[in-house]
Amino acid sequence: MTIERPAARPANPRFSSGPCAKPPTFELNKLADAALGRSHRAAVGKDKLKAAIEGTRELLGIPADYRIGIVPASDTGAVEMALWSLLGERKVEMLAWESFGAGWVTDVVKQLKIDADVKTADYGQIVDLASVDFNNDVVFTWNGTTSGVRVPNGDWIADDRAGLTICDATSAAFAMDLPWDKLDVTTFSWQKVLGGEAAHGMLILSPSAVERLESYTPAWPLPKIFRLTKGGKLIEGIFTGATINTPSMLAVEDYLFALDWARSVGGLQGLIARADANAQAIFEFCDQNDWIDNLAEDPATRSNTSVCLKFTDPRIRDGASFAKAVAKRLEAENVALDIGAYRDAPAGLRIWCGGTVETSDIQAMLPWLKWAFEAEIAAQAAAA
Numbered sequence: 001m002t003i004e005r006p007a008a009r010p011a012n013p014r015f016s017s018g019p020c021a022k023p024p025t026f027e028l029n030k031l032a033d034a035a036l037g038r039s040h041r042a043a044v045g046k047d048k049l050k051a052a053i054e055g056t057r058e059l060l061g062i063p064a065d066y067r068i069g070i071v072p073a074s075d076t077g078a079v080e081m082a083l084w085s086l087l088g089e090r091k092v093e094m095l096a097w098e099s100f101g102a103g104w105v106t107d108v109v110k111q112l113k114i115d116a117d118v119k120t121a122d123y124g125q126i127v128d129l130a131s132v133d134f135n136n137d138v139v140f141t142w143n144g145t146t147s148g149v150r151v152p153n154g155d156w157i158a159d160d161r162a163g164l165t166i167c168d169a170t171s172a173a174f175a176m177d178l179p180w181d182k183l184d185v186t187t188f189s190w191q192k193v194l195g196g197e198a199a200h201g202m203l204i205l206s207p208s209a210v211e212r213l214e215s216y217t218p219a220w221p222l223p224k225i226f227r228l229t230k231g232g233k234l235i236e237g238i239f240t241g242a243t244i245n246t247p248s249m250l251a252v253e254d255y256l257f258a259l260d261w262a263r264s265v266g267g268l269q270g271l272i273a274r275a276d277a278n279a280q281a282i283f284e285f286c287d288q289n290d291w292i293d294n295l296a297e298d299p300a301t302r303s304n305t306s307v308c309l310k311f312t313d314p315r316i317r318d319g320a321s322f323a324k325a326v327a328k329r330l331e332a333e334n335v336a337l338d339i340g341a342y343r344d345a346p347a348g349l350r351i352w353c354g355g356t357v358e359t360s361d362i363q364a365m366l367p368w369l370k371w372a373f374e375a376e377i378a379a380q381a382a383a384a
């Protein structure tokens, strides 16, 4: 039996969870104004770096007294800079429910060897947020990109906390509401929701985080690339565009383009609405098909960016090879690229739904997913 291919194809088959699809209006020649071959410390370079910082503040609604810095090594660089610079002053609580959160646990427990209370949950679940003690510093990931599980909101974070909250928000920023008064350190990378380029991370500090930086010196050495203070004072230049080392001005131009595009779709609320509509199309597809389900168990924790799916059909014999084969069929048809589950996550698919993805492309791709599933079930039966 041949299973008929759907008639329509997505205009853009890019559903990778990072680097994510470029904004729909992107063309390389739109970066022609990049300050290439110029010093990033010349006025032209500095102005662009400052525009990247202030555009971020404006679009994300970040309070005026929060510092925003462009730092090296993408989101990982921003998170590790914060962990190495701020932690050790008090006990730490580490919250992890997927691979990236687990990576930060390794940093804190095995590398920094800090006294930490580690709370973990399996893929698809979330830790007990009500049990968090905010006398401690708390490290968590807003959206677990590899399980598609996010915190539902920031209500669980104490207003009168004594410790700091350190939040890896790389697959949440520009797609979810982030309550800035609850977040002392927030990080993200340009390569995620806005479809920018990797290499640079954004480090956002509350006044409390700055106070910690200026009053506490960690016991371990800090490489230059992590140093945020000099002589016990914050290096303010980092937060006005005087980066620690040389940034890519091409990546900066690309980010400025992405910010402009974000404004054109209604800013943060427009971006959230786009991600919500994309994710909703997939949620409805799961409701309509009894062979596929969201990996995130509690609907309140379901990501609207990295939507992770599991196959639930009892006929499937080897879940991992089945999911890989489905993803391979979709890639071969050029209807969905890079949608295999993350290497450490349970077998399944992960479909990026951030705002740069068009809902019409998700809708055009889903019948193909059904086609690939049925084709693979048939192939499995034929091989038996």
Ligand SMILES: Cc1ncc(COP(=O)(O)O)c(C=O)c1O
Residues within 6 Å of the ligand: 017, 018, 073, 074, 075, 076, 077, 100, 101, 141, 143, 144, 145, 146, 168, 170, 171, 189, 191, 198
């Ligand atoms: C939650 C989370 N943290 C960290 C990272 C690492 O980001 P980067 O490669 O930009 O450093 C990712 C990348 O997918 C992520 O999803």
